[in-house]
Amino acid sequence: MASLIGKTNRRKWLQILGGSAAAIAFQRVFGGSGLAAQEPSAPKPIPDFTGPGPNPYWNSPGQWVTYPQKSPLILLTDRPVQLETPRRAFLSAFTPNEAFFVRWHLPLIPNTVDLKTWRLHVEGNVERPIELSFPDLMTRFKAVSLASVNQCSGNSRSLFQPRVAGGQWGSGAMGNALWTGVRLREILDGAGVKAGSLQVQFEGLEKGMGPRGYGSNRFLKSLDLNNPVLDECIVAYSMNHEPLPLLNGFPVRLVVPGFFATYWTKGLTSIRVLDQTDDNFWMKAAYRIPDTPRNSTTPEEMKSGKVPTIPIARMPVRSFLISPDGSSKVPAGFPLRLQGVAFSGYGGIRKVEVSADGGVSWRDAQLGEDFGPYSFRMWSADWTPPRAGKYTVAVRATDAKGNVQPDAGVWNPGGYEWNKIERQEIVVGDAS
Protein backbone atom coordinates (compact mmCIF):
# COMPACT_ATOMS: atom_id res chain seq x y z
CA MET A 1 0.00 0.00 0.00
CA ALA A 2 2.69 2.45 0.98
CA SER A 3 4.60 1.98 -2.27
CA LEU A 4 1.45 2.37 -4.28
CA ILE A 5 0.61 5.62 -2.53
CA GLY A 6 4.16 6.81 -3.04
CA LYS A 7 3.84 6.30 -6.78
CA THR A 8 0.48 7.94 -7.05
CA ASN A 9 -0.30 11.61 -6.88
CA ARG A 10 -2.77 12.99 -4.42
CA ARG A 11 -5.63 13.28 -6.88
CA LYS A 12 -5.32 9.77 -8.25
CA TRP A 13 -5.05 8.44 -4.73
CA LEU A 14 -8.34 10.08 -4.01
CA GLN A 15 -9.98 8.70 -7.14
CA ILE A 16 -8.70 5.17 -7.11
CA LEU A 17 -7.73 4.24 -3.59
CA GLY A 18 -9.92 6.51 -1.53
CA GLY A 19 -12.75 4.04 -1.59
CA SER A 20 -10.64 1.05 -0.67
CA ALA A 21 -8.85 2.89 2.14
CA ALA A 22 -12.22 3.80 3.52
CA ALA A 23 -13.39 0.23 3.19
CA ILE A 24 -10.42 -1.06 5.14
CA ALA A 25 -10.95 1.51 7.84
CA PHE A 26 -14.63 0.63 7.88
CA GLN A 27 -13.80 -3.01 8.49
CA ARG A 28 -11.53 -2.06 11.41
CA VAL A 29 -14.23 0.02 13.04
CA PHE A 30 -16.97 -2.57 12.63
CA GLY A 31 -14.85 -5.63 13.30
CA GLY A 32 -15.62 -7.24 9.93
CA SER A 33 -18.86 -8.95 10.95
CA GLY A 34 -20.11 -10.86 7.90
CA LEU A 35 -17.51 -9.36 5.58
CA ALA A 36 -15.64 -11.48 3.07
CA ALA A 37 -12.24 -12.51 4.37
CA GLN A 38 -10.41 -11.15 1.34
CA GLU A 39 -10.31 -7.89 -0.52
CA PRO A 40 -12.23 -8.01 -3.81
CA SER A 41 -9.65 -9.09 -6.38
CA ALA A 42 -8.88 -7.46 -9.70
CA PRO A 43 -10.11 -9.36 -12.78
CA LYS A 44 -7.54 -11.69 -14.31
CA PRO A 45 -7.48 -12.33 -18.07
CA ILE A 46 -8.26 -15.81 -19.33
CA PRO A 47 -5.13 -17.68 -20.56
CA ASP A 48 -4.20 -17.42 -24.26
CA PHE A 49 -4.62 -21.15 -24.83
CA THR A 50 -5.95 -24.27 -23.14
CA GLY A 51 -4.53 -27.78 -23.07
CA PRO A 52 -3.19 -30.36 -23.19
CA GLY A 53 -6.25 -31.16 -21.02
CA PRO A 54 -9.77 -30.31 -22.22
CA ASN A 55 -10.75 -26.64 -22.49
CA PRO A 56 -12.38 -25.93 -19.09
CA TYR A 57 -14.40 -22.95 -20.40
CA TRP A 58 -17.70 -22.97 -22.29
CA ASN A 59 -16.29 -20.79 -25.05
CA SER A 60 -12.81 -20.79 -26.50
CA PRO A 61 -10.41 -18.53 -24.56
CA GLY A 62 -9.68 -16.04 -27.39
CA GLN A 63 -9.89 -12.28 -27.04
CA TRP A 64 -12.97 -10.19 -27.81
CA VAL A 65 -12.92 -8.63 -31.26
CA THR A 66 -15.16 -6.33 -33.26
CA TYR A 67 -15.76 -7.11 -36.92
CA PRO A 68 -17.88 -5.37 -39.56
CA GLN A 69 -21.63 -6.06 -39.09
CA LYS A 70 -20.83 -7.97 -35.89
CA SER A 71 -21.22 -7.49 -32.16
CA PRO A 72 -18.12 -8.44 -30.13
CA LEU A 73 -17.23 -12.07 -30.80
CA ILE A 74 -14.42 -14.36 -29.66
CA LEU A 75 -11.39 -14.51 -31.92
CA LEU A 76 -10.04 -17.87 -33.04
CA THR A 77 -8.14 -16.74 -36.13
CA ASP A 78 -7.91 -13.52 -38.13
CA ARG A 79 -6.94 -14.81 -41.62
CA PRO A 80 -8.87 -16.86 -42.65
CA VAL A 81 -11.49 -15.47 -40.27
CA GLN A 82 -12.90 -17.68 -37.51
CA LEU A 83 -15.02 -16.07 -34.78
CA GLU A 84 -17.02 -17.74 -32.01
CA THR A 85 -20.40 -16.74 -30.58
CA PRO A 86 -20.47 -16.03 -26.83
CA ARG A 87 -22.65 -18.25 -24.66
CA ARG A 88 -25.22 -15.61 -23.69
CA ALA A 89 -26.26 -15.15 -27.33
CA PHE A 90 -28.09 -18.48 -27.06
CA LEU A 91 -30.71 -17.22 -24.60
CA SER A 92 -33.17 -16.98 -27.49
CA ALA A 93 -34.22 -19.56 -30.09
CA PHE A 94 -32.89 -17.41 -32.94
CA THR A 95 -29.28 -16.26 -32.83
CA PRO A 96 -28.89 -12.60 -33.81
CA ASN A 97 -27.05 -12.15 -37.13
CA GLU A 98 -24.50 -9.86 -35.50
CA ALA A 99 -23.61 -12.61 -32.99
CA PHE A 100 -23.61 -15.51 -35.47
CA PHE A 101 -20.30 -17.42 -35.58
CA VAL A 102 -17.94 -17.09 -38.55
CA ARG A 103 -15.77 -19.72 -40.17
CA TRP A 104 -13.96 -19.36 -43.50
CA HIS A 105 -11.44 -21.84 -44.88
CA LEU A 106 -9.43 -19.67 -47.25
CA PRO A 107 -7.92 -16.18 -46.93
CA LEU A 108 -9.55 -14.38 -49.90
CA ILE A 109 -13.06 -13.65 -48.66
CA PRO A 110 -15.29 -10.87 -49.96
CA ASN A 111 -15.05 -7.44 -48.37
CA THR A 112 -17.40 -6.10 -51.05
CA VAL A 113 -19.90 -7.77 -53.36
CA ASP A 114 -21.29 -6.01 -56.42
CA LEU A 115 -24.80 -7.32 -57.06
CA LYS A 116 -24.65 -5.85 -60.57
CA THR A 117 -22.17 -8.55 -61.51
CA TRP A 118 -22.84 -11.30 -58.95
CA ARG A 119 -24.59 -14.28 -60.51
CA LEU A 120 -25.49 -17.74 -59.31
CA HIS A 121 -24.41 -20.18 -62.04
CA VAL A 122 -26.16 -23.51 -62.45
CA GLU A 123 -23.83 -25.52 -64.65
CA GLY A 124 -22.12 -28.83 -65.30
CA ASN A 125 -24.11 -31.88 -66.32
CA VAL A 126 -27.38 -29.99 -66.96
CA GLU A 127 -29.66 -29.54 -69.98
CA ARG A 128 -29.75 -25.72 -69.78
CA PRO A 129 -27.02 -23.92 -67.84
CA ILE A 130 -28.54 -20.85 -66.19
CA GLU A 131 -27.42 -17.65 -64.48
CA LEU A 132 -29.51 -16.12 -61.74
CA SER A 133 -29.22 -12.57 -60.42
CA PHE A 134 -30.18 -11.53 -56.88
CA PRO A 135 -33.55 -10.14 -58.09
CA ASP A 136 -34.13 -13.38 -60.07
CA LEU A 137 -33.91 -15.34 -56.83
CA MET A 138 -36.22 -12.98 -54.97
CA THR A 139 -38.89 -12.76 -57.70
CA ARG A 140 -38.79 -15.73 -60.10
CA PHE A 141 -39.13 -18.44 -57.46
CA LYS A 142 -41.45 -19.17 -54.58
CA ALA A 143 -39.94 -17.91 -51.30
CA VAL A 144 -39.70 -20.52 -48.57
CA SER A 145 -38.63 -20.05 -44.95
CA LEU A 146 -37.09 -22.56 -42.59
CA ALA A 147 -35.57 -22.34 -39.11
CA SER A 148 -32.36 -24.30 -39.11
CA VAL A 149 -29.31 -24.70 -36.90
CA ASN A 150 -25.95 -24.08 -38.51
CA GLN A 151 -23.23 -25.82 -36.52
CA CYS A 152 -19.54 -26.19 -37.36
CA SER A 153 -18.40 -29.82 -37.61
CA GLY A 154 -15.68 -28.94 -35.10
CA ASN A 155 -17.92 -27.23 -32.54
CA SER A 156 -16.50 -28.09 -29.06
CA ARG A 157 -13.32 -29.51 -30.62
CA SER A 158 -11.39 -28.10 -27.63
CA LEU A 159 -13.09 -30.74 -25.42
CA PHE A 160 -11.39 -33.65 -27.22
CA GLN A 161 -8.95 -35.88 -25.35
CA PRO A 162 -6.30 -36.24 -26.54
CA ARG A 163 -6.57 -32.78 -28.13
CA VAL A 164 -6.50 -32.62 -31.93
CA ALA A 165 -5.16 -29.87 -34.18
CA GLY A 166 -7.73 -27.60 -35.82
CA GLY A 167 -9.91 -24.64 -34.90
CA GLN A 168 -10.04 -24.80 -31.11
CA TRP A 169 -13.74 -24.01 -30.81
CA GLY A 170 -15.51 -23.90 -27.49
CA SER A 171 -19.24 -24.56 -27.86
CA GLY A 172 -20.17 -21.33 -29.65
CA ALA A 173 -19.58 -22.45 -33.25
CA MET A 174 -23.31 -22.77 -33.80
CA GLY A 175 -26.38 -20.62 -34.35
CA ASN A 176 -30.00 -20.82 -35.38
CA ALA A 177 -31.64 -18.55 -37.92
CA LEU A 178 -34.80 -18.27 -39.96
CA TRP A 179 -33.52 -18.72 -43.50
CA THR A 180 -35.59 -17.53 -46.43
CA GLY A 181 -34.83 -18.27 -50.04
CA VAL A 182 -35.43 -20.62 -52.92
CA ARG A 183 -35.64 -24.40 -52.94
CA LEU A 184 -32.48 -25.93 -54.41
CA ARG A 185 -34.64 -28.53 -56.21
CA GLU A 186 -36.56 -25.81 -58.01
CA ILE A 187 -33.30 -24.28 -59.27
CA LEU A 188 -31.94 -27.69 -60.31
CA ASP A 189 -35.19 -28.53 -62.11
CA GLY A 190 -34.96 -25.20 -63.94
CA ALA A 191 -31.59 -26.23 -65.35
CA GLY A 192 -32.56 -29.87 -65.89
CA VAL A 193 -30.24 -32.43 -64.32
CA LYS A 194 -29.02 -34.85 -67.00
CA ALA A 195 -29.51 -38.57 -66.53
CA GLY A 196 -26.48 -40.31 -65.06
CA SER A 197 -25.52 -37.38 -62.83
CA LEU A 198 -24.17 -38.37 -59.41
CA GLN A 199 -23.48 -35.31 -57.28
CA VAL A 200 -24.03 -31.61 -57.06
CA GLN A 201 -21.06 -29.43 -56.12
CA PHE A 202 -21.18 -26.02 -54.49
CA GLU A 203 -18.66 -23.19 -54.67
CA GLY A 204 -18.73 -19.65 -53.29
CA LEU A 205 -16.81 -16.38 -53.32
CA GLU A 206 -14.05 -17.73 -51.05
CA LYS A 207 -10.69 -18.22 -52.78
CA GLY A 208 -7.27 -19.37 -51.64
CA MET A 209 -3.63 -18.54 -52.30
CA GLY A 210 -2.43 -22.11 -52.78
CA PRO A 211 -1.61 -23.79 -56.10
CA ARG A 212 -4.39 -24.90 -58.45
CA GLY A 213 -5.79 -28.33 -57.79
CA TYR A 214 -5.13 -28.12 -54.05
CA GLY A 215 -7.53 -27.55 -51.17
CA SER A 216 -5.67 -24.33 -50.40
CA ASN A 217 -6.88 -22.89 -53.73
CA ARG A 218 -10.64 -23.57 -53.81
CA PHE A 219 -13.26 -24.64 -51.29
CA LEU A 220 -15.63 -27.13 -52.89
CA LYS A 221 -18.34 -29.26 -51.25
CA SER A 222 -20.66 -31.82 -52.82
CA LEU A 223 -23.79 -33.77 -51.96
CA ASP A 224 -25.15 -36.91 -53.63
CA LEU A 225 -28.05 -36.15 -55.97
CA ASN A 226 -30.03 -39.01 -54.40
CA ASN A 227 -29.52 -37.68 -50.86
CA PRO A 228 -33.00 -36.84 -49.47
CA VAL A 229 -31.55 -33.70 -47.81
CA LEU A 230 -31.43 -32.10 -51.28
CA ASP A 231 -35.23 -31.82 -51.18
CA GLU A 232 -34.94 -29.68 -48.04
CA CYS A 233 -32.03 -27.46 -49.13
CA ILE A 234 -32.60 -23.74 -49.58
CA VAL A 235 -30.52 -21.15 -51.39
CA ALA A 236 -31.05 -18.45 -48.76
CA TYR A 237 -30.90 -14.71 -49.43
CA SER A 238 -32.44 -13.77 -46.07
CA MET A 239 -31.28 -14.55 -42.54
CA ASN A 240 -33.66 -13.64 -39.71
CA HIS A 241 -35.47 -11.28 -42.14
CA GLU A 242 -32.25 -9.39 -42.92
CA PRO A 243 -29.63 -9.65 -45.67
CA LEU A 244 -26.84 -12.02 -44.63
CA PRO A 245 -23.78 -10.32 -43.07
CA LEU A 246 -20.84 -10.54 -45.51
CA LEU A 247 -19.01 -12.71 -43.01
CA ASN A 248 -21.93 -15.15 -43.00
CA GLY A 249 -22.21 -15.47 -46.77
CA PHE A 250 -23.88 -12.45 -48.40
CA PRO A 251 -25.51 -12.43 -50.90
CA VAL A 252 -26.75 -16.05 -50.64
CA ARG A 253 -25.68 -19.21 -48.89
CA LEU A 254 -26.76 -22.79 -49.14
CA VAL A 255 -28.84 -24.08 -46.23
CA VAL A 256 -28.60 -27.84 -45.67
CA PRO A 257 -31.04 -28.53 -42.81
CA GLY A 258 -29.76 -30.99 -40.22
CA PHE A 259 -26.30 -31.16 -41.80
CA PHE A 260 -23.10 -29.69 -40.40
CA ALA A 261 -22.13 -26.22 -41.63
CA THR A 262 -19.34 -27.41 -43.94
CA TYR A 263 -21.98 -27.94 -46.66
CA TRP A 264 -23.60 -24.52 -46.17
CA THR A 265 -21.52 -22.79 -48.87
CA LYS A 266 -21.25 -19.02 -48.29
CA GLY A 267 -21.37 -16.38 -51.03
CA LEU A 268 -22.68 -19.11 -53.32
CA THR A 269 -21.77 -18.61 -57.01
CA SER A 270 -21.86 -22.10 -58.50
CA ILE A 271 -24.21 -25.05 -58.36
CA ARG A 272 -22.39 -27.63 -60.47
CA VAL A 273 -23.91 -30.99 -61.40
CA LEU A 274 -21.28 -33.74 -61.59
CA ASP A 275 -21.38 -37.05 -63.45
CA GLN A 276 -18.71 -38.46 -61.14
CA THR A 277 -17.92 -38.44 -57.43
CA ASP A 278 -16.17 -35.30 -56.22
CA ASP A 279 -12.65 -36.22 -55.15
CA ASN A 280 -11.37 -32.74 -54.28
CA PHE A 281 -9.54 -32.29 -50.94
CA TRP A 282 -12.57 -30.96 -49.05
CA MET A 283 -14.56 -34.12 -49.84
CA LYS A 284 -11.91 -36.82 -50.12
CA ALA A 285 -9.54 -35.87 -47.29
CA ALA A 286 -11.19 -33.26 -45.05
CA TYR A 287 -14.47 -33.37 -43.13
CA ARG A 288 -14.48 -37.15 -43.00
CA ILE A 289 -15.53 -39.18 -40.00
CA PRO A 290 -14.81 -42.80 -39.04
CA ASP A 291 -17.52 -45.17 -40.26
CA THR A 292 -17.85 -46.58 -36.73
CA PRO A 293 -20.41 -46.37 -33.88
CA ARG A 294 -20.83 -42.67 -33.00
CA ASN A 295 -18.13 -41.99 -35.63
CA SER A 296 -15.63 -42.45 -32.84
CA THR A 297 -12.26 -44.21 -32.81
CA THR A 298 -8.88 -43.96 -31.06
CA PRO A 299 -5.50 -42.49 -32.09
CA GLU A 300 -4.08 -46.05 -32.10
CA GLU A 301 -6.75 -47.40 -34.45
CA MET A 302 -6.27 -44.43 -36.76
CA LYS A 303 -2.54 -45.11 -36.92
CA SER A 304 -3.26 -48.69 -38.00
CA GLY A 305 -4.80 -47.20 -41.15
CA LYS A 306 -7.73 -49.62 -41.06
CA VAL A 307 -10.49 -47.24 -40.04
CA PRO A 308 -12.88 -46.63 -42.94
CA THR A 309 -14.11 -43.04 -43.25
CA ILE A 310 -17.16 -41.33 -44.78
CA PRO A 311 -18.03 -37.67 -45.42
CA ILE A 312 -19.55 -35.97 -42.38
CA ALA A 313 -23.33 -35.48 -42.63
CA ARG A 314 -26.06 -35.02 -40.00
CA MET A 315 -25.58 -33.46 -36.57
CA PRO A 316 -26.08 -35.70 -33.53
CA VAL A 317 -28.43 -34.48 -30.79
CA ARG A 318 -27.07 -31.83 -28.39
CA SER A 319 -28.31 -29.62 -25.57
CA PHE A 320 -26.78 -26.75 -23.63
CA LEU A 321 -27.35 -24.94 -20.35
CA ILE A 322 -27.07 -21.24 -21.16
CA SER A 323 -28.24 -19.70 -17.92
CA PRO A 324 -27.10 -19.72 -15.20
CA ASP A 325 -23.57 -19.95 -16.58
CA GLY A 326 -21.63 -20.16 -13.32
CA SER A 327 -20.37 -16.59 -13.55
CA SER A 328 -22.32 -15.62 -10.42
CA LYS A 329 -22.74 -17.20 -7.02
CA VAL A 330 -26.35 -17.95 -6.13
CA PRO A 331 -27.84 -17.59 -2.62
CA ALA A 332 -29.38 -20.77 -1.14
CA GLY A 333 -33.16 -20.89 -1.58
CA PHE A 334 -33.04 -18.66 -4.63
CA PRO A 335 -35.61 -19.67 -7.29
CA LEU A 336 -33.44 -20.15 -10.37
CA ARG A 337 -34.63 -20.87 -13.87
CA LEU A 338 -32.32 -23.22 -15.75
CA GLN A 339 -32.59 -22.53 -19.47
CA GLY A 340 -30.91 -23.30 -22.72
CA VAL A 341 -31.19 -24.73 -26.21
CA ALA A 342 -31.33 -28.20 -27.75
CA PHE A 343 -31.29 -29.45 -31.34
CA SER A 344 -30.68 -32.47 -33.52
CA GLY A 345 -29.91 -33.03 -37.18
CA TYR A 346 -32.22 -36.03 -37.03
CA GLY A 347 -35.43 -34.04 -36.86
CA GLY A 348 -36.55 -32.27 -33.74
CA ILE A 349 -36.31 -32.54 -29.99
CA ARG A 350 -38.66 -34.88 -28.14
CA LYS A 351 -37.40 -34.37 -24.61
CA VAL A 352 -34.88 -32.42 -22.53
CA GLU A 353 -33.97 -33.55 -19.03
CA VAL A 354 -32.01 -31.73 -16.35
CA SER A 355 -30.10 -32.94 -13.34
CA ALA A 356 -28.89 -30.91 -10.38
CA ASP A 357 -26.74 -33.73 -9.01
CA GLY A 358 -24.34 -34.22 -11.88
CA GLY A 359 -26.47 -36.76 -13.73
CA VAL A 360 -27.58 -39.10 -10.92
CA SER A 361 -31.25 -38.13 -11.03
CA TRP A 362 -33.08 -36.47 -13.93
CA ARG A 363 -36.33 -34.63 -14.42
CA ASP A 364 -38.06 -33.32 -17.53
CA ALA A 365 -37.54 -29.73 -18.58
CA GLN A 366 -40.27 -27.70 -20.23
CA LEU A 367 -39.87 -27.27 -23.98
CA GLY A 368 -40.33 -23.89 -25.64
CA GLU A 369 -42.09 -23.07 -28.89
CA ASP A 370 -41.50 -25.53 -31.74
CA PHE A 371 -40.03 -23.70 -34.75
CA GLY A 372 -39.62 -26.86 -36.78
CA PRO A 373 -37.47 -29.99 -36.77
CA TYR A 374 -34.13 -28.30 -37.51
CA SER A 375 -34.42 -25.28 -35.20
CA PHE A 376 -33.05 -24.67 -31.73
CA ARG A 377 -35.66 -25.72 -29.20
CA MET A 378 -35.55 -23.64 -26.04
CA TRP A 379 -35.97 -25.51 -22.77
CA SER A 380 -36.33 -24.40 -19.16
CA ALA A 381 -36.66 -25.89 -15.71
CA ASP A 382 -37.18 -24.14 -12.39
CA TRP A 383 -34.75 -25.14 -9.68
CA THR A 384 -34.27 -23.82 -6.16
CA PRO A 385 -30.97 -24.96 -4.67
CA PRO A 386 -31.89 -25.81 -1.05
CA ARG A 387 -28.61 -25.09 0.71
CA ALA A 388 -25.07 -23.85 0.22
CA GLY A 389 -22.78 -26.10 -1.75
CA LYS A 390 -21.36 -26.85 -5.15
CA TYR A 391 -23.95 -28.27 -7.52
CA THR A 392 -23.34 -29.81 -10.92
CA VAL A 393 -26.16 -29.14 -13.33
CA ALA A 394 -26.34 -31.47 -16.32
CA VAL A 395 -28.65 -31.43 -19.33
CA ARG A 396 -29.45 -34.12 -21.88
CA ALA A 397 -31.75 -34.18 -24.87
CA THR A 398 -33.60 -36.91 -26.75
CA ASP A 399 -34.41 -36.32 -30.41
CA ALA A 400 -37.42 -37.34 -32.50
CA LYS A 401 -35.64 -40.52 -33.62
CA GLY A 402 -35.12 -41.53 -29.98
CA ASN A 403 -31.39 -40.76 -29.92
CA VAL A 404 -30.37 -39.80 -26.37
CA GLN A 405 -27.30 -37.68 -25.70
CA PRO A 406 -24.65 -40.02 -24.32
CA ASP A 407 -22.51 -39.38 -21.25
CA ALA A 408 -19.31 -40.23 -23.07
CA GLY A 409 -17.21 -38.18 -25.43
CA VAL A 410 -16.05 -39.18 -28.88
CA TRP A 411 -12.63 -39.14 -30.48
CA ASN A 412 -11.78 -38.83 -34.15
CA PRO A 413 -8.80 -37.13 -35.80
CA GLY A 414 -10.85 -34.22 -37.21
CA GLY A 415 -12.35 -33.29 -33.85
CA TYR A 416 -15.92 -33.63 -35.16
CA GLU A 417 -19.37 -34.39 -33.75
CA TRP A 418 -18.84 -33.79 -30.02
CA ASN A 419 -22.19 -34.29 -28.27
CA LYS A 420 -21.48 -35.51 -24.74
CA ILE A 421 -23.86 -34.42 -21.95
CA GLU A 422 -22.80 -30.93 -20.80
CA ARG A 423 -22.20 -30.10 -17.15
CA GLN A 424 -21.98 -26.77 -15.32
CA GLU A 425 -20.94 -26.19 -11.75
CA ILE A 426 -23.15 -23.76 -9.85
CA VAL A 427 -21.83 -22.46 -6.52
CA VAL A 428 -24.56 -21.76 -3.99
CA GLY A 429 -23.77 -19.71 -0.92
CA ASP A 430 -25.45 -19.24 2.45
CA ALA A 431 -28.32 -16.79 2.20
CA SER A 432 -28.15 -15.67 5.82
Added chain:
Amino acid sequence: MRRFKWPGITILSLFLLAAIALRADFRAGYYAPTEPGAMRQALPDVFSTDANYSAGQFPLLEPALATGDGKETLEADCSLCHTPRFVTMQPPLPAETWAAEVEKMRKVMGASIPDDDAKKIVEYLSAHYTPETRKR
Protein backbone atom coordinates in the same frame (compact mmCIF):
# COMPACT_ATOMS: atom_id res chain seq x y z
CA MET B 1 1.58 9.70 4.85
CA ARG B 2 0.50 12.81 6.69
CA ARG B 3 -0.72 14.72 3.67
CA PHE B 4 -3.31 12.03 2.89
CA LYS B 5 -4.94 12.24 6.28
CA TRP B 6 -7.69 14.76 5.51
CA PRO B 7 -9.06 13.24 2.28
CA GLY B 8 -8.92 9.83 3.92
CA ILE B 9 -10.97 10.90 6.88
CA THR B 10 -13.47 12.76 4.70
CA ILE B 11 -14.08 9.73 2.52
CA LEU B 12 -14.23 7.45 5.55
CA SER B 13 -16.92 9.60 7.12
CA LEU B 14 -19.02 9.62 3.94
CA PHE B 15 -18.57 5.88 3.59
CA LEU B 16 -19.63 5.21 7.17
CA LEU B 17 -22.75 7.33 6.76
CA ALA B 18 -23.67 5.47 3.57
CA ALA B 19 -23.04 2.07 5.15
CA ILE B 20 -25.13 2.85 8.21
CA ALA B 21 -27.98 4.04 5.98
CA LEU B 22 -27.91 0.81 3.94
CA ARG B 23 -27.72 -1.44 6.99
CA ALA B 24 -25.58 -4.12 5.31
CA ASP B 25 -22.04 -5.34 5.59
CA PHE B 26 -20.32 -5.00 2.28
CA ARG B 27 -17.13 -3.92 0.64
CA ALA B 28 -17.18 -1.13 -1.87
CA GLY B 29 -15.01 1.22 -3.82
CA TYR B 30 -12.36 -1.16 -5.17
CA TYR B 31 -11.16 -0.33 -8.67
CA ALA B 32 -8.23 -2.08 -10.34
CA PRO B 33 -6.11 0.23 -12.51
CA THR B 34 -6.48 -1.38 -15.95
CA GLU B 35 -5.20 -0.73 -19.45
CA PRO B 36 -7.99 0.70 -21.61
CA GLY B 37 -9.42 -2.04 -23.83
CA ALA B 38 -8.29 -2.20 -27.44
CA MET B 39 -11.83 -2.82 -28.58
CA ARG B 40 -13.32 0.41 -29.91
CA GLN B 41 -16.75 0.79 -31.40
CA ALA B 42 -16.64 1.38 -35.14
CA LEU B 43 -18.18 4.46 -36.70
CA PRO B 44 -21.42 3.60 -38.50
CA ASP B 45 -20.87 3.02 -42.23
CA VAL B 46 -21.87 5.61 -44.79
CA PHE B 47 -23.49 3.78 -47.71
CA SER B 48 -23.97 4.66 -51.37
CA THR B 49 -27.16 3.53 -53.12
CA ASP B 50 -25.39 1.55 -55.85
CA ALA B 51 -25.24 -2.26 -56.04
CA ASN B 52 -22.04 -2.58 -53.99
CA TYR B 53 -22.38 -4.16 -50.57
CA SER B 54 -19.30 -3.74 -48.42
CA ALA B 55 -18.11 -4.75 -44.98
CA GLY B 56 -14.91 -2.74 -45.31
CA GLN B 57 -11.56 -4.28 -44.36
CA PHE B 58 -11.32 -7.08 -41.85
CA PRO B 59 -8.92 -6.57 -38.95
CA LEU B 60 -5.59 -8.36 -38.96
CA LEU B 61 -4.65 -9.30 -35.41
CA GLU B 62 -1.18 -10.82 -35.62
CA PRO B 63 -0.30 -12.71 -32.43
CA ALA B 64 3.09 -12.60 -30.73
CA LEU B 65 4.95 -15.79 -31.66
CA ALA B 66 7.58 -17.05 -29.25
CA THR B 67 11.00 -15.66 -30.16
CA GLY B 68 13.55 -18.22 -31.28
CA ASP B 69 15.29 -19.83 -34.23
CA GLY B 70 12.88 -20.60 -37.04
CA LYS B 71 10.30 -17.91 -36.20
CA GLU B 72 11.08 -15.86 -39.31
CA THR B 73 11.12 -18.99 -41.48
CA LEU B 74 7.66 -19.94 -40.22
CA GLU B 75 6.32 -16.44 -40.79
CA ALA B 76 7.75 -16.31 -44.31
CA ASP B 77 6.61 -19.77 -45.42
CA CYS B 78 3.18 -20.02 -43.78
CA SER B 79 1.76 -16.50 -44.06
CA LEU B 80 0.69 -16.80 -47.68
CA CYS B 81 -2.40 -18.74 -46.64
CA HIS B 82 -2.87 -17.99 -42.93
CA THR B 83 -1.61 -15.95 -39.99
CA PRO B 84 0.53 -17.49 -37.20
CA ARG B 85 -2.61 -17.43 -35.06
CA PHE B 86 -3.20 -20.90 -36.51
CA VAL B 87 -0.20 -21.89 -34.36
CA THR B 88 -0.90 -19.89 -31.20
CA MET B 89 -4.58 -20.94 -31.16
CA GLN B 90 -3.68 -24.65 -30.86
CA PRO B 91 -3.34 -26.48 -27.57
CA PRO B 92 0.19 -27.67 -26.83
CA LEU B 93 0.71 -30.48 -29.37
CA PRO B 94 3.36 -33.23 -29.41
CA ALA B 95 6.33 -32.69 -31.73
CA GLU B 96 5.18 -35.49 -34.05
CA THR B 97 1.79 -33.81 -34.46
CA TRP B 98 3.53 -30.57 -35.48
CA ALA B 99 5.69 -32.51 -37.92
CA ALA B 100 2.55 -34.11 -39.39
CA GLU B 101 0.85 -30.70 -39.69
CA VAL B 102 3.81 -29.19 -41.57
CA GLU B 103 3.90 -32.26 -43.81
CA LYS B 104 0.15 -31.93 -44.46
CA MET B 105 0.60 -28.28 -45.46
CA ARG B 106 3.31 -29.25 -47.94
CA LYS B 107 1.93 -32.45 -49.42
CA VAL B 108 -1.83 -32.02 -49.13
CA MET B 109 -2.23 -28.25 -49.23
CA GLY B 110 0.57 -27.66 -51.72
CA ALA B 111 2.56 -25.16 -49.65
CA SER B 112 5.94 -24.56 -51.31
CA ILE B 113 8.15 -25.04 -48.27
CA PRO B 114 11.68 -26.32 -49.01
CA ASP B 115 12.94 -29.33 -47.00
CA ASP B 116 15.39 -27.20 -44.98
CA ASP B 117 12.68 -24.72 -44.05
CA ALA B 118 10.25 -27.49 -43.09
CA LYS B 119 12.86 -28.94 -40.73
CA LYS B 120 13.47 -25.51 -39.18
CA ILE B 121 9.75 -24.88 -38.74
CA VAL B 122 9.16 -28.25 -37.05
CA GLU B 123 12.14 -27.62 -34.75
CA TYR B 124 10.81 -24.17 -33.87
CA LEU B 125 7.29 -25.51 -33.14
CA SER B 126 8.76 -28.35 -31.06
CA ALA B 127 10.90 -25.91 -29.10
CA HIS B 128 7.98 -23.63 -28.19
CA TYR B 129 4.57 -25.29 -28.71
CA THR B 130 4.57 -28.80 -27.19
CA PRO B 131 3.14 -29.77 -23.77
CA GLU B 132 6.71 -29.72 -22.43
CA THR B 133 7.83 -26.47 -24.03
CA ARG B 134 4.85 -24.14 -24.40
CA LYS B 135 5.05 -21.08 -22.16
CA ARG B 136 2.50 -18.70 -23.61
